[in-house]
Structure formats: structure tokens, C-alpha cells
Amino acid sequence: MKRVWLHTLVIVLGLAITVLIAAAQRSNTATYDGNRQVKLQGPVTRIDWVNPRAFFFVDVKDANGTVMNWAVDFGNPLELEREGWKKSSLHIGDVVTVDGSPARSESREAFAKSVVLTSSGKRLFGPPTAKPAAAVSLPTPRWPDNQVRFGPSPGKKGYWGASSSRVLVDDKGGKIPMNEDGLLLNISDADRVAPFQPWAKALYLNRQRNLLKDDPLGRCLPQGGPRQFQMPNGFQFIEQRELGRILILLGGGDRNWRVIYTDGRPAVPAAEAVLTYYGTSTGRWDKDTLVVDSAGYSERFWMANGGLPHTEALHLIERFSRPNYDTLKYEVTVDDPRTYTRPWTATWTVQWVPDKEIEEYFCEDNAEHTFVR
Amino acid sequence: MLKRVWLLGCVVACLGFIMPMTAQEGHPLTGTWGGDWGPNPTTRNHLTVVLNWDGKNVTGFINPGPDSITLASVYLDVASWTVRLEAEAKDAAGKPVHITAEGKLEDISSYHRKIIGSWVQGTTRGDFRLTRD
Numbered sequence: 001m002k003r004v005w006l007h008t009l010v011i012v013l014g015l016a017i018t019v020l021i022a023a024a025q026r027s028n029t030a031t032y033d034g035n036r037q038v039k040l041q042g043p044v045t046r047i048d049w050v051n052p053r054a055f056f057f058v059d060v061k062d063a064n065g066t067v068m069n070w071a072v073d074f075g076n077p078l079e080l081e082r083e084g085w086k087k088s089s090l091h092i093g094d095v096v097t098v099d100g101s102p103a104r105s106e107s108r109e110a111f112a113k114s115v116v117l118t119s120s121g122k123r124l125f126g127p128p129t130a131k132p133a134a135a136v137s138l139p140t141p142r143w144p145d146n147q148v149r150f151g152p153s154p155g156k157k158g159y160w161g162a163s164s165s166r167v168l169v170d171d172k173g174g175k176i177p178m179n180e181d182g183l184l185l186n187i188s189d190a191d192r193v194a195p196f197q198p199w200a201k202a203l204y205l206n207r208q209r210n211l212l213k214d215d216p217l218g219r220c221l222p223q224g225g226p227r228q229f230q231m232p233n234g235f236q237f238i239e240q241r242e243l244g245r246i247l248i249l250l251g252g253g254d255r256n257w258r259v260i261y262t263d264g265r266p267a268v269p270a271a272e273a274v275l276t277y278y279g280t281s282t283g284r285w286d287k288d289t290l291v292v293d294s295a296g297y298s299e300r301f302w303m304a305n306g307g308l309p310h311t312e313a314l315h316l317i318e319r320f321s322r323p324n325y326d327t328l329k330y331e332v333t334v335d336d337p338r339t340y341t342r343p344w345t346a347t348w349t350v351q352w353v354p355d356k357e358i359e360e361y362f363c364e365d366n367a368e369h370t371f372v373r
Numbered sequence: 374m375l376k377r378v379w380l381l382g383c384v385v386a387c388l389g390f391i392m393p394m395t396a397q398e399g400h401p402l403t404g405t406w407g408g409d410w411g412p413n414p415t416t417r418n419h420l421t422v423v424l425n426w427d428g429k430n431v432t433g434f435i436n437p438g439p440d441s442i443t444l445a446s447v448y449l450d451v452a453s454w455t456v457r458l459e460a461e462a463k464d465a466a467g468k469p470v471h472i473t474a475e476g477k478l479e480d481i482s483s484y485h486r487k488i489i490g491s492w493v494q495g496t497t498r499g500d501f502r503l504t505r506d
Contacts, residue, residue: 199400199426202451206481214482216398299399311399313428338400338428 027181027305030213031103032073032111038102040070040110041118044094049087051233051361052076052252056090058098072098074112074125076232078251078359082162089124090115096124104211138325140288143241148288148322150237150246152354159236159251160328161353166230168304168332170194170344181212182306193308194334195341200309207307216301220363222253224277225303225316226332229350236358246283246290251358260292270295275312277301292318303334311338326352396484397505400426402449402456410474410492410501422458422503435460435472442472454478456488470495476503 028034046057054077059067074080077087090096095118100110115125141149152158166180173192177185184190190205207214217223223231231252238247244263250256258278268280273296280296297303297314319331328350335343397404402424411417424433424447431447448457458474476490485504492501 197428199449199451202454203401203481210482216396299397299403302398309399311403311426311428338426 027212027215027218028111029179029181029183030211030215030218031109032101033104034101036102038098038100038110040072040098040100042067042070042095044090044092044096045069047087047090047092049077050365051078051359052363052365054080058096068108070108070110072100072110072112072115074115078161078234079232080125082353083125085125095119137327140322140324147285148290149239150290150320150322150328151239153325156355157357158352158354159234159356159358160229160350161234162232163230163330163348163350165346165348166305168194168226168230168306168308168334168346171347172344178306180305182304182308183212184208184306193306195344197339197341200339203309204307212305212307215307217363220254221301222256222277223250224279224297224301225310225314226318226330226334226346227302227304228252228258228278229330230305230348233361234350234353234358249358251361254362254364255360260290262290267293268296270313270315275299279314279316286319288321290320292316292320294318309339310334310336313338326354328352400431401454401478401481401486402426402431402447405506406488406503407506408501408503410494410499412497412499420501420503435462449478454481456490462494464495474501476501 040058040060042058042060044056045059048055048057054074056072056074058070058072060070061067077085097116097118098110098112099114100112103109112125114123116123141153143149167178167182169176170193173189173194176189176192178189179185184193187205187208190196190201190208193204196204217227222228228248228250229235231250233251235251236249238249240247241262244261246260246262248258248260250258256278258281260281260283262283262285264284265282267282273280275296275298277298277300279294281292281294283290283292285291294316295314297310297312297316299310299312302308303310303314313336315335317333317335319329321329323329329347330350331345331347333343333345334340403426404424406420406422406424408420409417410420419436421436422433422444423437424431424444431449433444433447435442435444442460442462444458444460446457446459449455455475455477458472460472462470462472464470471494473493474490476488479487479489487505488501488503490501492499
């Protein structure tokens with residue numbers, strides 16, 4: 001009988017942990033209410049400097065003198081580092097004033113828009129400042145046979161970091177107002193996002209109206225398709241020329257990687273492919289551009305922020321080029337005749353992060369972010 | 374023996390919880406749906422419906438196997454997320470019976486979305502409930 005209870009306990013704990021994991025890495029839009037403001041002041045009690053989201057915790061005293069501990073989400077550590085933050089910028093015991101957006105739920109969580117050290121008035125964190133003009137980039141690095149390299153020059157380090165766009169939009173649609181999670185500011189712009197079939201548009205609008213709360217990424221599932229090149233944690237090319245393949249190590253996935261075969265093998269017929277998050281990819285060179293043909297995608301993920309649907313018929317043609325040392329140009333043609341009325345193309349660039357490596361990332365690390373405080 | 378049954382139950386329960394994590398995010402009808410239909414709450418008939426979106430039409434069949442029934446038409450109204458299924462079946466005596474089912478797709482973002490509505494099979498009227506596996 002005792003063992004039966006033990007098994008029950010194990011199951012209950014297992015389910016509880018799974019629930020926490022399942023709720024990790026929700027989008028800002030789904031988690032926080034940007035239309036409301038909250039001001040918090042108090043001493044920092046804890047700092048969680050982890051990917052994909054950094055949190056600190058503050059003891060806040062209410063009007064009755066009751067102390068409540070709040071979790072403050074202040075963004076992605078890699079992006080914070082690019083803005084000049086360091087892990088040591090904030091210390092336990094520092095008294096801070098936080099302006100932010102509260103969680104949509106009743107939990108005591110907020111997304112920080114600014115953090116100020118109360119004692120000195122020093123702003124630790126705030127809206128992004130204008131970036132200094134970039135220095136003139138070095139020329140595109142090349143292999144001895146003059147083929148473009150997508151990794152660093154020999155003896156150097158680096159990876160591909162911030163993308164110029166966090167959303168996937170048909171180039172023909174022009175600039176469409178939406179936030180970084182892909183939430184349209186004006187829902188009537190949906191037709192400009194992509195040439196949807198009616199069912200796909202209806203599903204896309206449904207996801208938009210639900211504030212993207214059902215995003216599989218929020219359940220820590222991989223960011224397949226073009227989305228892998230729009231994640232804040234970046235990616236890295238490992239060109240294994242002797243093996244006829246290129247590995248892409250994805251900083252925004254749970255130690256995920258993708259293989260692009262460049263050994264001349266034929267593309268796997270979609271009907272024969274084992275369906276996966278990253279598909280089956282073969283690459284060839286068109287002068288200085290790597291052209292990658294991918295199919296065999298499962299339907300278990302959203303291929304972009306914002307909830308763009310796809311089916312197993314998804315076929316992507318990706319074109320990678322490196323016009324200079326610091327810039328990767330990415331162009332993807334989405335061909336899924338079961339979802340879209342015609343093939344369509346989106347383009348963006350990704351910036352090189354010199355002298356660094358992608359960092360460890362486990363989506364589940366932010367499961368704690370979901371606790372009810 | 375009891376212990377083994379209990380352990381098996383634990384494994385099944387855990388799998389049941391894990392499986393829904395791999396949802397299908399494409400066309401909301403595509404997939405295998407399980408449930409039942411019947412004229413009242415106590416008289417129910419097992420129902421498995423397999424649907425597939427080919428880019429132009431949704432095709433499928435009822436109760437896969439040697440006695441499966443091919444769906445003659447499947448219509449999805451995306452404005453209201455209502456579904457209409459039609460098929461020609463045979464009754465126990467081998468006589469043709471027309472099936473019409475009309476239901477509403479609910480929780481379309483859920484791993485286990487549902488179609489709930491009315492089921493007419495020949496002269497028998499009832500309701501049906503399908504949940505995507």
C-alpha cells in the first residue's frame with residue numbers, strides 16, 4: 001500500500017514538473033499586458049541570469065506594509081549584454097525602482113521597461129539607446145578555394161546574433177506594423193503578411209486574437225523553419241567540408257542543431273522523409289550564395305513568430321550569402337500549396353557577434369518563471 | 374501482479390500526458406479523431422474518423438479497417454469553424470444509409486481539439502463527439 005502511495009506521489013510530481021516546463025518561454029505578448037503599467041520598488045532578493053530570459057526578484061512593500069516578492073523579467077541575457085549590461089550590473093540587496101508591464105495572469109510578475117537604482121538614480125536598464133554607427137566591416141572571409149565562409153576567419157571566434165527582423169512577412173507586403181512576437185497592431189493587415197488560403201488565414205487570425213498563447217515554442221518545442229534564424233540567441237555555422245555537410249548550431253534551441261548536406265546527394269522526396277522540426281536539407285553553391293532546399297517538416301511547430309501555419313507539404317528554398325564579414329543575408333522562399341496560394345519570399349539580415357560563442361540554452365530553465373507568487 | 378498493473382497504469386498515464394505535447398499545428402481537421410455517436414447518452418457507437426487536407430479538399434473515412442466508410446464530402450466553414458461530413462454507409466442488412474454530421478470545431482488551438490454536433494444516420498438522429506488523437 002505504501003508503494004502505491006509512493007507511485008502516486010511520483011506521478012503527481014512528474015505532472016507538476018511537466019506543467020511548469022510546458023508553460024516556459026511564453027511570448028511577451030501572451031505573458032505581459034503592455035497596456036497596463038506597474039511600478040515596483042524594493043530590494044533585490046535574487047538574480048537569475050539565465051537564457052532565454054533573465055529575472056530578478058524584488059521584495060515590494062504594499063500600502064499596508066505587507067511585503068510581496070515580485071519576479072521581474074528583464075529580457076534575454078545576450079541582448080542585454082549587447083546593450084552593455086553585465087551579470088554584475090545588479091546585486092542582491094540593491095534597492096531598485098522598476099517600471100514595467102504586469103503579467104496578464106494574477107501572478108506577481110512584470111516585464112521591466114526601466115530599472116533605476118533608487119539610491120543613486122542611476123538607470124541600469126531602459127529603452128534601447130541609439131546604436132553607434134557601425135565600423136566599416138571587413139571583407140567576406142573565404143576558404144583557400146575562394147568559397148565564402150559562414151564561420152569566423154581561422155583563429156577567430158564569433159557567431160550570428162541579432163536578426164534585422166523577428167517576423168516572417170512576404171516581401172511584397174511591405175513593412176507591416178507588428179510587435180516582435182509577430183502580433184499585428186492592425187489585424188486587417190493580415191492579408192499583407194502572406195498569401196493565405198482561407199483556412200490558414202482564419203487559423204492565423206485565431207492565433208492572433210488569442211495573443212499567440214498557444215505558440216509551441218512556449219511549450220519548449222523547437223523553432224523549426226525560418227524562425228531558427230530570428231531567435232535572440234543566435235546560431236553558428238560549422239562547415240565540415242571534408243564530410244560534405246554544414247552543421248548549424250542553434251543558440252535558441254535546447255542544444256539543437258541542423259544538418260545541411262553539401263555532398264551532392266539528391267533531395268529526399270517529401271513522401272519518404274521522416275518529418276522533423278528542421279526538415280531534411282541539401283545545399284549547393286550558386287556563386288557566392290549557398291542555396292538550401294528543405295522539405296520533410298512536421299506540423300508540430302510554428303515556423304515564425306505570429307502564428308503562421310504550415311502543413312507537411314512545406315518546402316523551403318533558403319539562400320544564404322555574406323556580403324561582408326559582419327552581415328549574413330538570409331532569403332527564404334516559402335512554398336506550401338496546402339497553406340498559401342503561391343510561393344512567397346521573405347528576406348532579412350543577421351549581424352555577426354565577434355569574439356564570442358553561442359551560449360548554453362535550455363528553455364526549461366525559465367520554467368520557474370511560471371510560479372505563482 | 375497488482376504492482377505490475379499499477380506500474381503499467383503509471384506508464385500509460387505519463388505517456389498520455391506527454392503525447393499531447395506534440396500537437397499538430399497545420400490544417401485543423403487533418404488527423405485521426407476518436408469518439409462516438411448515438412441517439413441518446415446510453416446508446417453509443419464507437420467512431421474513428423481520419424481526415425486529411427490535400428490543399429484543395431478534405432478527404433477521409435470513418436472507422437478505418439475492412440468496413441471503413443469513405444467520406445463523400447467534408448466541408449469546413451472557416452468563418453464559424455463548423456464542419457459538415459457526408460457519407461454513404463450500409464446498415465446491418467446491407468441497405469444503403471446516408472450519414473450527415475454537422476458539428477463545430479472547438480478549441481482549435483488545443484492538442485485535443487473537438488468536433489461536437491449532430492449525427493444523422495438513415496432515420497436515426499443523434500449527436501456525436503470527436504476528439505483529435
